Structure formats: structure tokens, C-alpha cells
Amino acid sequence: MDTAPTTGLTAADYPLSVRHPELLHTPTGKPITALTMDAVVSGELSAEDLRIAPETLRMQAELADASGRPQLASNFRRAAEMTAIPDAAVLAMYNALRPRASSGPQLAELAERLETEFSAPVCAGLVREAAEVYARRNLLARPAAGSDPTAAGD
Amino acid sequence: MTETQPRRDPQPRHSLRTEILEARPMNLDGFVEEWPEKGLVAMESDFDPAPSVRVEDGRIVELDGRARADFDFMDTFIANHAIDVASAERCTSMPSAQIARMLIDPGASRDEVLAVTRGLTPAKILDVVKLMNVVEIMQGMQKMRARRTPANQGHSTSARDNPIQVAADAAEGALRGFAELETTLGVLRYAPLVAIALQVGAQVGRGGVLTQCALEEATELELGMRGITAYAETISIYGTESVFIDGDDTPWSKAFLASAYASRGIKMRFTSGTGSEVQMGNAEGKSMLYLEIRCILMAKGAGVQGLQNGSISCIGVPGAVPGGLRAVAAENLVASMVDLECASGNDQSFSHSAMRRTARAMPQLLPGTDFVCSGYSAVPNPDNMFAGSNFDTEDYDDWNTIQRDLQVDGGLRHVREDEILQARNKAARALQTLFAQLDLPAITDQEVEAATYANSSNDYPLRDVLTDLKGAQAVMDRGLTGLDLVRGLEAGGFHDVAENLLTVLRQRVSGDLLQTSAVLTADFTPLSAINDANDYAGPGTGYRLAGERWEQLKKLRHVTSATNPETEVR
Numbered sequence: 001m002d003t004a005p006t007t008g009l010t011a012a013d014y015p016l017s018v019r020h021p022e023l024l025h026t027p028t029g030k031p032i033t034a035l036t037m038d039a040v041v042s043g044e045l046s047a048e049d050l051r052i053a054p055e056t057l058r059m060q061a062e063l064a065d066a067s068g069r070p071q072l073a074s075n076f077r078r079a080a081e082m083t084a085i086p087d088a089a090v091l092a093m094y095n096a097l098r099p100r101a102s103s104g105p106q107l108a109e110l111a112e113r114l115e116t117e118f119s120a121p122v123c124a125g126l127v128r129e130a131a132e133v134y135a136r137r138n139l140l141a142r143p144a145a146g147s148d149p150t151a152a153g154d
Numbered sequence: 155m156t157e158t159q160p161r162r163d164p165q166p167r168h169s170l171r172t173e174i175l176e177a178r179p180m181n182l183d184g185f186v187e188e189w190p191e192k193g194l195v196a197m198e199s200d201f202d203p204a205p206s207v208r209v210e211d212g213r214i215v216e217l218d219g220r221a222r223a224d225f226d227f228m229d230t231f232i233a234n235h236a237i238d239v240a241s242a243e244r245c246t247s248m249p250s251a252q253i254a255r256m257l258i259d260p261g262a263s264r265d266e267v268l269a270v271t272r273g274l275t276p277a278k279i280l281d282v283v284k285l286m287n288v289v290e291i292m293q294g295m296q297k298m299r300a301r302r303t304p305a306n307q308g309h310s311t312s313a314r315d316n317p318i319q320v321a322a323d324a325a326e327g328a329l330r331g332f333a334e335l336e337t338t339l340g341v342l343r344y345a346p347l348v349a350i351a352l353q354v355g356a357q358v359g360r361g362g363v364l365t366q367c368a369l370e371e372a373t374e375l376e377l378g379m380r381g382i383t384a385y386a387e388t389i390s391i392y393g394t395e396s397v398f399i400d401g402d403d404t405p406w407s408k409a410f411l412a413s414a415y416a417s418r419g420i421k422m423r424f425t426s427g428t429g430s431e432v433q434m435g436n437a438e439g440k441s442m443l444y445l446e447i448r449c450i451l452m453a454k455g456a457g458v459q460g461l462q463n464g465s466i467s468c469i470g471v472p473g474a475v476p477g478g479l480r481a482v483a484a485e486n487l488v489a490s491m492v493d494l495e496c497a498s499g500n501d502q503s504f505s506h507s508a509m510r511r512t513a514r515a516m517p518q519l520l521p522g523t524d525f526v527c528s529g530y531s532a533v534p535n536p537d538n539m540f541a542g543s544n545f546d547t548e549d550y551d552d553w554n555t556i557q558r559d560l561q562v563d564g565g566l567r568h569v570r571e572d573e574i575l576q577a578r579n580k581a582a583r584a585l586q587t588l589f590a591q592l593d594l595p596a597i598t599d600q601e602v603e604a605a606t607y608a609n610s611s612n613d614y615p616l617r618d619v620l621t622d623l624k625g626a627q628a629v630m631d632r633g634l635t636g637l638d639l640v641r642g643l644e645a646g647g648f649h650d651v652a653e654n655l656l657t658v659l660r661q662r663v664s665g666d667l668l669q670t671s672a673v674l675t676a677d678f679t680p681l682s683a684i685n686d687a688n689d690y691a692g693p694g695t696g697y698r699l700a701g702e703r704w705e706q707l708k709k710l711r712h713v714t715s716a717t718n719p720e721t722e723v724r
Binding site: 011014015016017018021024026032035037040041045046047049050051052053056057059060063064067068069071072073074075076078079080081082083085087090091093094095097098099123126127129130133134137139 | 417682
């Protein structure tokens with residue numbers, strides 16, 4: 001399913017923070033070893049430096065796969081895609097997936113946006129699957145519902 | 155009526171023994187007959203489906219007697235994501251007794267069991283655990299728990315949402331051994347201040363303890379994203395489609411939320427439990443355990459690393475029916491036997507009987523689980539804002555003694571009072587300094603003094619609630635993050651606490667705490683089901699309470715010295 005290049009990590013490489021700190025970087029490109037108290041005090045670090053990078057989530061996905069946990073690995077791969085989505089947008093998308101919050105076309109549009117704007121095909125697949133099930137189980141928003149649910153909830 | 159009036163309707167005379175029994179706290183508990191048609195039955199119901207599975211073209215087209223066209227959304231999600239399609243038909247057709255025996259057979263490794271359970275349907279899993287009595291369920295748990303080393307989780311809350319109390323009790327709790335600490339609120343707007351207090355107190359008590367603040371989904375995620383909390387747990391799921399929808403979610407919205415947490419490097423588990431569906435009025439005529447197994451497989455399919463279950467806030471429901479607590483033990487086992495982290499309940503109070511409260515915890519305490527309690531109350535129960543726990547601060551010495559008597563590790567230990575007072579005082583001072591650094595509502599020296607020696611929220615000076623709520627709002631408006639807490643603690647001279655918190659925050663960059671059953675040890679090593687895999691293989695193997703940890707647990711408040719019977723061991 002996932003075609004990203006692998007680094008050949010196995011369960012013996014866990015925990016990465018102990019065994020492979022050299023592989024760990026912040027989304028801002030700093031090595032994890034740069035996250036020191038001195039850097040905090042001098043104001044070099046922002047909250048952005050304490051987030052997880054998509055590459056790290058893909059490494060954790062490999063470790064999960066190597067430990068026989070394919071569903072956990074899939075979750076980490078969706079999460080790797082979501083690192084690109086701003087906090088408020090993530091919350092709005094979550095709200096859009098609630099029962100009867102979105103129409104079929106709105107969910108289709110959300111899936112499209114995930115793919116094109118955020119390069120998140122695995123997340124888009126989850127949304128498309130939801131749309132199909134919601135249609136069958138009568139969980140789509142009624143067409144007459146006034147507001148745009150994807151615009152709310154931040 | 156007065157006692158001198160003659161009784162017109164004389165009651166049948168009771169024996170003195172009956173009167174004594176009637177007066178026992180036990181008889182304040184509620185019990186009810188089974189009503190399987192309404193789902194008021196623990197785990198044995200004629201209305202539960204028979205196991206079946208059929209695969210066509212790499213897709214499950216029949217699940218537990220239902221064709222795909224008739225699947226509700228739980229069936230669909232479980233069939234699409236939770237069950238291993240390649241082995242489903244083979245595993246589900248195995249005799250249930252053979253699978254149940256594998257669960258308790260030391261000759262079958264945990265991995266060998268997992269190779270079977272990953273292909274089982276919900277009804278098949280139910281059919282397997284229905285064969286097991288409570289001792290066999292415990293044997294299964296001993297082997298199937300994901301993390302080798304058991305742990306415990308505490309609640310630190312305050313009936314007045316007093317942040318100083320939460321910090322001091324978190325520090326004491328962390329020192330006593332809780333690996334995770336959870337808080338929640340009476341007044342929700344207090345959340346930012348209390349979540350900060352919990353984090354600071356925890357890092358004073360023992361660096362590396364993970365904290366969370368239970369709130370509605372969006373706010374809980376926001377506090378996590380800001381690095382004020384370290385993990386999340388109150389992400390509820392339900393076993394019927396109708397109740398899931400009543401909770402305003404679907405398996406897909408919750409799976410999306412699971413990934414959202416992971417995308418911010420935040421550990422997360424779902425929450426479910428027997429009795430929730432019947433309590434919310436739509437069990438669709440299925441047994442409590444069958445519905446809970448659907449929840450467990452939904453969580454598995456979502457790829458969330460773990461689950462808090464064991465009835466949780468609905469414990470009164472299974473607690474009221476025959477075999478209910480056996481079903482609760484079974485639901486913990488099922489979470490573990492499908493390889494999820496299990497934070498195994500023993501939280502919400504459910505009985506007036508001390509004996510019954512203790513018995514309820516044995517199936518988790520004796521074999522050990524990832525978190526024996528998913529909230530032992532680290533405050534007196536009247537301060538517990540999760541509606542009270544099965545155990546509270548008054549039970550600390552009892553818990554420690556039971557650990558010592560039976561040589562089992564329930565995650566706690568006895569700590570000398572001088573150490574506790576020191577930690578409580580330091581937590582209160584650290585919070586006082588941090589609030590001053592961040593221009594949040596002041597904490598007085600009187601409050602610090604009270605926190606050092608207090609038992610409950612009644613022992614603290616009253617806070618100015620309006621000022622506190624303004625301060626709480628300011629935390630959100632100013633966008634304060636975990637990094638600001640580190641900076642404030644460091645600037646205020648609490649270097650070690652600041653360093654502890656920074657190390658916890660740095661963990662989210664590594665993602666190590668996202669793996670199954672992860673906790674942080676006292677030296678900040680992530681310990682999970684990967685590097686601390688449960689290797690139980692019969693007597694003499696697996697986790698054994700021995701060595702330094704056993705020496706810790708031999709200590710109690712009062713133990714007579716062997717060499718000098720006039721003195722007590724310190």
C-alpha cells in the first residue's frame with residue numbers, strides 16, 4: 001500500500017530517541033539534539049520545533065509493521081500526511097466527518113482537497129470510504145442544511 | 155407514628171442477624187435481573203449472533219451471520235480494517251476451545267496467539283472468552299498484556315478546580331509510582347490552569363510521568379497540540395451504530411481523530427466499556443460483552459495503539475447483573491489479546507462494600523495489566539471529578555500492603571512522609587513561580603503551606619475564581635505552550651523541573667511514545683510493547699516482582715525491624 005522508500009528499521013532500532021537520535025529531526029530541520037535548555041532560554045526554539053516530522057512518523061510506521069501491527073502503521077502513515085495540515089483545518093475536517101455533518105459532494109470535495117492541497121492520498125481514501133458508508137447508512141447531511149460544516153469548528 | 159402506638163400491620167419479625175446484614179454497606183449496592191432482550195446481560199445471550207466469516211476476492215462479504223449489504227457501520231469498519239482477511243476464514247473456523255486453551259497454555263507464545271486472534275470476528279472472540287472462567291481470564295491476561303512491566307494511572311483533580319491542589323497531589327502521586335496522571339474539571343473553563351498544574355506537579359514528583367486532561371474532543375486535542383498535556387484518553391467509542399451516532403461520531407471520524415493526535419506526536423488511546431450501550435438506551439438486544447468486543451475491534455482497526463476499557467463510567471451496569479465483573483475482566487483480556495494497550499478500568503466507584511471493591515480489582519491487579527487502574531484516585535474521592543474512583547488516597551496503605559502480601563506489582567509503593575511533604579511543597583512552589591513568571595493569577599505562600607500538608611480541597615485557602623478564570627482564558631488567548639512552561643520554570647529557578655518537562659516535550663519529536671503501551675521510565679527511556687514485550691511463557695518467566703523493585707515494595711508505613719523489635723524499618 002505505502003510505496004515510500006524504507007530505511008530498513010526493525011524492532012531492535014526502538015526507541016529511536018535512544019538508539020537513533022541521528023535519524024530524528026524537527027519539521028523545521030533541526031536535529032533532535034538541538035532541542036536543549038540553552039536553545040529554549042535563548043529563544044531559538046518555537047513551538048514548531050517541538051512537533052513531529054512526517055519522516056519520523058513513517059519510521060515509526062516501519063517499526064509498527066516490523067512489530068506485527070499493520071493497523072498502527074497505517075495510522076502513522078495517515079498521521080504523516082496530516083502533519084502538513086494546520087491545526088484548525090484538522091479540527092474542521094474531523095468535524096466534517098461527524099454523522100450528518102457533510103453532504104456527499106462535500107465529502108468528495110474534502111477528499112479531493114486532501115489529495116491535491118495536502119498530498120494526503122491515504123487520508124483521502126479514508127474520507128471516500130466514509131462517504132460511501134454514510135450514503136448507505138443515511139448519515140450524510142440533508143441537502144437543505146444551511147451552513148458549510150467544513151468551514152466551522154476551529 | 156410513635157413507638158407506643160400498636161402496629162396495625164405487624165411486619166414479619168426479622169432475626170438480629172438479618173438486621174445486621176441489612177445494615178451492611180454492601181446492601182446499598184443495586185442489583186438487577188438479566189433482561190437479554192434489552193441487552194441487560196453480561197456475556198451470555200441467545201440474541202448474540204453466531205460466529206461466521208466469508209471472504210470473496212480479498213474482501214469480507216459475511217460477518218457473524220450478516221451479508222455485507224446488511225452491514226451496519228461497525229460491521230463495515232471491522233470487516234474493512236480490523237480483521238486480517240487472509241487468515242479470517244481459517245482462524246474463525248478453529249474450535250473455540252482450542253483458541254481458549256492457547257490463551258492459557260504457557261506452551262503457546264503470545265505471538266502464536268496473536269496470529270490466530272487477528273483473524274477472528276467479534277462473535278468468535280465472544281465464543282472463545284465465554285469458555286473461560288475468571289481464573290483462566292487472568293491467566294490469559296498475564297500472557298497477553300502487551301507491555302511486560304505493569305503500571306498504574308492516577309487521577310489528580312479538585313472539587314474546587316484548585317490548581318495548587320492538583321499540582322501537589324500530582325507530585326505525590328508521581329512519587330508514589332503512577333506512570334500516567336489524568337485530570338478533569340468541575341468548571342471546564344479552568345482547564346488550562348489545571349492542566350498546567352498537573353504537568354508541573356507530575357514533573358516534580360517523578361520526571362517522565364505522562365499527563366492528560368479529559369475534556370471534549372476538540373479542546374483536549376488543542377491542549378495536547380500546545381504541549382500542555384502529554385497524551386489523551388477520553389476518545390469514546392460505542393458498540394452499536396445508533397449509540398455511536400448519539401455520541402456524534404462514526405468509526406471514520408474517530409479514526410481520523412486518532413491520526414490527528416499521532417500527527418502531533420501525541421500518545422492517545424480510545425475509551426469504551428461494557429454497559430455503555432444499554433445505559434445510553436440502545437444495545438440493540440446484544441450482550442454487553444459482544445458490543446464491547448465490537449468496540450475493541452473498531453479501535454484495533456483505527457490503528458489506535460490502545461484502549462481504556464473495563465466498563466469505566468458504566469461499571470454500575472455490569473456490576474448489577476450476574477457474572478458482570480467476569481465480563482469486565484474478559485473485556486480487558488480481549489483488548490490485550492488483540493494486541494492493544496489496555497488501561498483496565500478500576501476507576502469509577504461502583505460499590506459501597508470495601509470487600510467488593512477489592513474483589514473487583516483482582517482480575518487486573520493479580521495478572522498485571524498495562525495500567526491496572528485507569529484512574530486510581532490520587533485525591534480523596536470527594537475531590538475526584540470523575541465521579542469518584544474505586545480506590546482513593548485513603549486506600550494507599552491497603553494497596554501497598556496487598557502488593558506486598560501477594561507479591562504483585564500494582565504500580566505503586568510506600569513513600570516516607572518527609573519525601574512526600576518535600577515533593578508537595580516543591581510542586582506548589584514551582585507552580586507559584588511559574589504563574590508569577592507567566593503573569594497568571596498569584597499563588598500565596600499560605601497556599602503553598604496548605605498544599606504541603608493538605609489532604610483535600612477543604613484544606614486550602616479559597617481562590618478568587620473569577621481571576622483564575624481570566625487567567626485560564628489568557629493561557630488560551632496568548633497561545634501559551636509547553637515551551638513557555640519550560641522557559642518560566644527555568645527562569646524561576648526550577649531547573650530540574652524545567653529539564654524534565656523539556657525532555658517529555660522532546661519525546662513527541664521522536665514519536666517513540668506513539669508505539670503500543672508506551673510509558674517513560676524514570677531515566678526517560680520509552681518503554682513499550684516493542685522494547686519491553688511481554689515474554690510470559692509459564693512459571694519463572696515474564697515479569698517477576700524481584701530485585702530492587704521488590705525491595706521497594708517490602709516497605710510499608712509500619713514494619714518492625716528484625717534486628718531490633720523495638721524499632722520500625724525506615
